[in-house]
Amino acid sequence: LQLREVIHPTLLARVIRPQEPQPDLLGNLLNESGPTHAKRMLLSFAIYAALLIVHVWLPAQLLSSCRVTSALPFLRPKFYHILSSQLQIPLELLIFHLTRPA
Numbered sequence: 383l384q385l386r387e388v389i390h391p392t393l394l395a396r397v398i399r400p401q402e403p404q405p406d407l408l409g410n411l412l413n414e415s416g417p418t419h420a421k422r423m424l425l426s427f428a429i430y431a432a433l434l435i436v437h438v439w440l441p442a443q444l445l446s447s448c449r450v451t452s453a454l455p456f457l458r459p460k461f462y463h464i465l466s467s468q469l470q471i472p473l474e475l476l477i478f479h480l481t482r483p484a
Contacts, residue, residue: 411419463470 461467465473
């Protein structure tokens, strides 16, 4: 089930569009206007940012404010760098993206 079908359809009908098959994604991208794409990107960004805050940042802040990290040492990971950290992280990301199957 989609969120649009679970929550009252009239509330989310204007915000969440139904899932449609799009065989020609590039054609759709070129046919629709820039403000339409910007609106969709901002909505997606807002949704993902809210999910990130709720599921990652907020629990991390709660754990650190409760001083749980001293009792649970696996919450304090140690990072080892072969190269300098400013160089190694971009190299690891580049290698990851180049070796990831498309």
